[in-house]
Amino acid sequence: AQKITQTQPGMFVQEKEAVTLDCTYDTSDPSYGLFWYKQPSSGEMIFLIYQGSYDQQNATEGRYSLNFQKARKSANLVISASQLGDSAMYFCAMREETIQTGANNLFFGTGTRLTVIP
Amino acid sequence: DAGITQSPRYKITETGRQVTLMCHQTWSHSYMFWYRQDLGHGLRLIYYSAAADITDKGEVPDGYVVSRSKTENFPLTLESATRSQTSVYFCASSTRGQDYSYEQYFGPGTRLTVT
Numbered sequence: 001a002q003k004i005t006q007t008q009p010g011m012f013v014q015e016k017e018a019v020t021l022d023c024t025y026d027t028s029d030p031s032y033g034l035f036w037y038k039q040p041s042s043g044e045m046i047f048l049i050y051q052g053s054y055d056q057q058n059a060t061e062g063r064y065s066l067n068f069q070k071a072r073k074s075a076n077l078v079i080s081a082s083q084l085g086d087s088a089m090y091f092c093a094m095r096e097e098t099i100q101t102g103a104n105n106l107f108f109g110t111g112t113r114l115t116v117i118p
Numbered sequence: 119d120a121g122i123t124q125s126p127r128y129k130i131t132e133t134g135r136q137v138t139l140m141c142h143q144t145w146s147h148s149y150m151f152w153y154r155q156d157l158g159h160g161l162r163l164i165y166y167s168a169a170a171d172i173t174d175k176g177e178v179p180d181g182y183v184v185s186r187s188k189t190e191n192f193p194l195t196l197e198s199a200t201r202s203q204t205s206v207y208f209c210a211s212s213t214r215g216q217d218y219s220y221e222q223y224f225g226p227g228t229r230l231t232v233t
Contacts, residue, residue: 004160033219045161045208045224052219091160095220104149104212104220105176108160 003027004094006109013082014117020067021077021112023092033095034075035106036066040088048090051075079114087116120144124209124225131199132233139194139228141209149212150192151222152176152184154205161208167192199232206230 005024013019025034036048051059051066059066067076079086092109122143131137141150148169153161163176165184173184181203183195192211196203206229210222 035219035221037224043206043227045210045227047221047223050217050219050221052217093161105151105163105166106161106210106222108153108162110158110160 002109003096003107004092004109006092006112008112009110010113010115012115012117013079013086015084016081018078018080019082019114021079021090021092021114023075023077023109025073025075025092025094027073027094027096029096031097033104034066034068035093035095036064036075036077037091037093038086038088039091039111045091049077082116084116084118087114089113122209122211122223122225124207124228126228127226128229130231130233133200134198137196137199137230139196139207139209139230141192141194141225143190143192143209143211143223145211145213145223146189147211147213147223148189149220149222150186151210151212152182152192152194153208153210154178154203155208155227156205164194164207196230199230201232204230204232 032053034051038046049061049064051068063080065078089111091111093106095104125140151166152164167173167186209225212220212222
């Protein structure tokens with residue numbers, strides 16, 4: 001079973017509007033973390049926002065907020081006031097701890113390509 | 119340079135050749151990771167390391183070998199390259215951090231083409 005599901009291969013948004021990128025996850029581990037990364041056309045992976053499974057409040061970082069609904073196992077990214085520079089690939093990822101080594105591995109979704117229209 | 123670097127950034131090799139991708143980080147992070155990125159698959163974990171001399175397989179380890187004799191270096195070797203290993207390879211490192219997030223910091227990637 002997929003640990004991270006992103007059902008929107010592509011999204012369009014008008015400049016200055018808000019957009020929500022969907023992410024659902026699957027885990028039986030009570031302790032986990034959820035990340036969103038941005039990958040522009042230049043290829044680098046840019047960290048945007050993090051939400052821990054025990055965090056009571058939704059995470060926010062500037063124009064980015066994470067709509068965390070634990071019971072639904074969803075962690076949607078909301079980008080407010082979209083800018084042309086937000087056009088990129090966006091990846092949702094989940095951190096789980098590997099019992100054997102204590103390493104915290106990330107499982108990525110397949111990504112959503114966001115295009116901001118002027 | 120501070121941070122995490124990968125070399126080479128671009129590599130073209132022939133089927134059957136051995137090739138090594140290098141990864142170096144200056145933060146002394148305990149954990150290091152290798153991913154491959156292919157269209158339609160996102161990033162998939164190849165190997166990871168929790169510390170020097172401790173490595174383990176990820177989701178797609180076949181055809182790859184890693185070593186970690188020093189904390190700062192984590193080379194990835196393709197023993198006999200195949201066309202299916204044409205991909206973009208990302209190295210990452212992480213540590214616990216104040217928020218216990220274990221955020222991963224990614225290198226710039228290596229684009230490998232196997233002909």
